[in-house]
Amino acid sequence: MAFPKKKLQGLVAATITPMTENGEINFSVIGQYVDYLVKEQGVKNIFVNGTTGEGLSLSISERRQVAEEWVTKGKDKLDQVVIHVGALSLKESQELAQHAAEIGADGIAVIAPFFLKPWTKDILINFLKEVAAAAPALPFYYYHIPALTGVKIRAEELLDGIQDKIPTFRGLKFSDTDLLDFGQCVDQNRRQQFAFLFGVDEQLLSALVMGATGAVGSTYNYLGKKTNQMLEAFERKDLSLALNYQFCIQRFINFVVKLGFGVSQTKAIMTLVSGIPMGPPRLPLQKASREFTDSAEAKLKSLDFLSFADLKDGSLEASS
Numbered sequence: 001m002a003f004p005k006k007k008l009q010g011l012v013a014a015t016i017t018p019m020t021e022n023g024e025i026n027f028s029v030i031g032q033y034v035d036y037l038v039k040e041q042g043v044k045n046i047f048v049n050g051t052t053g054e055g056l057s058l059s060i061s062e063r064r065q066v067a068e069e070w071v072t073k074g075k076d077k078l079d080q081v082v083i084h085v086g087a088l089s090l091k092e093s094q095e096l097a098q099h100a101a102e103i104g105a106d107g108i109a110v111i112a113p114f115f116l117k118p119w120t121k122d123i124l125i126n127f128l129k130e131v132a133a134a135a136p137a138l139p140f141y142y143y144h145i146p147a148l149t150g151v152k153i154r155a156e157e158l159l160d161g162i163q164d165k166i167p168t169f170r171g172l173k174f175s176d177t178d179l180l181d182f183g184q185c186v187d188q189n190r191r192q193q194f195a196f197l198f199g200v201d202e203q204l205l206s207a208l209v210m211g212a213t214g215a216v217g218s219t220y221n222y223l224g225k226k227t228n229q230m231l232e233a234f235e236r237k238d239l240s241l242a243l244n245y246q247f248c249i250q251r252f253i254n255f256v257v258k259l260g261f262g263v264s265q266t267k268a269i270m271t272l273v274s275g276i277p278m279g280p281p282r283l284p285l286q287k288a289s290r291e292f293t294d295s296a297e298a299k300l301k302s303l304d305f306l307s308f309a310d311l312k313d314g315s316l317e318a319s320s
């Protein structure tokens with residue numbers, strides 16, 4: 001079924017879940033959001049209901065509806081739609097995995113359960129295996145994000161022999177800065193055709209050198225075009241140009257990180273850059289401040305990431 005599909009590669013935008021001012025999901029802008037990613041950012045793969053999508057703050061029924069909307073609106077426009085189905089409850093995770101298969105998603109990803117945690121590689125593999133088995137026709141990706149899950153089992157260890165346990169395993173989304181671990185994932189699995197997707201956008205160039213085959217991140221929503229230019233320069237082996245792009249991206253991320261940067265701020269920046277209202281985040285997150293949005297806007301302009309022509313009417317109001 002889904003398996004003849006080509007390997008997931010290039011940029012994958014971790015989608016935001018648009019919300020209305022009263023905290024309901026705003027499904028009405030998802031079609032527009034797909035077009036924006038494809039046409040304005042050159043990004044044709046998405047990762048739905050992950051960190052940026054506040055996936056763990058949504059109800060199971062909301063997660064199903066969001067997944068369905070992205071698959072429907074992305075049809076014939078997007079290359080691949082990967083749904084994050086990780087949850088604390090194995091049952092819920094399996095239900096979401098099965099649902100992803102039913103709606104025709106291109107893959108599923110799972111984080112480690114993060115309240116009652118798996119303490120060994122084998123236990124984590126057993127959990128992942130049970131989820132993957134609920135969608136036996138879908139490519140499976142492990143989403144390694146130790147800073148948020150608190151599960152610090154090294155990815156390199158986890159990948160050792162993983163396909164014997166999880167036959168649908170196709171790759172790793174690596175959201176950590178440990179390039180020894182990441183490099184060894186690549187080095188030790190050269191004979192497999194796994195996707196090695198890096199998830200720390202400000203360090204992507206170093207991961208490309210280590211063998212990353214793609215990247216999943218929040219900033220590809222609005223810096224996709226710039227990052228694609230970096231990927232092209234890297235592809236042509238023009239490392240100094242690629243580094244220029246990476247530094248440019250770093251100047252922006254460094255600036256916002258110092259102001260306090262997370263999902264709320266990503267929502268505000270995306271509203272500003274795309275003109276599509278992303279709305280506030282859901283509790284426990286707090287809406288980004290007006291000061292943050294103003295400073296981010298000034299920085300985007302100074303870096304030439306945002307021209308006045310890009311600013312859609314009303315976008316400032318929507319993010320205030």
Ligand SMILES: CC(=O)N[C@H](C=O)[C@@H](O)[C@H](O)[C@H](O)CO
Binds near residue numbers: 199200201202217219
């Ligand atoms: C913790 C987190 O959300 N990480 C994202 C993806 O994994 C990244 O895309 C970051 O948002 C990005 O690298 C900026 O720090």
Ligand SMILES: CC(=O)C(=O)O
Binds near residue numbers: 052
């Ligand atoms: C950044 C990312 O991959 C996520 O939001 O899950």
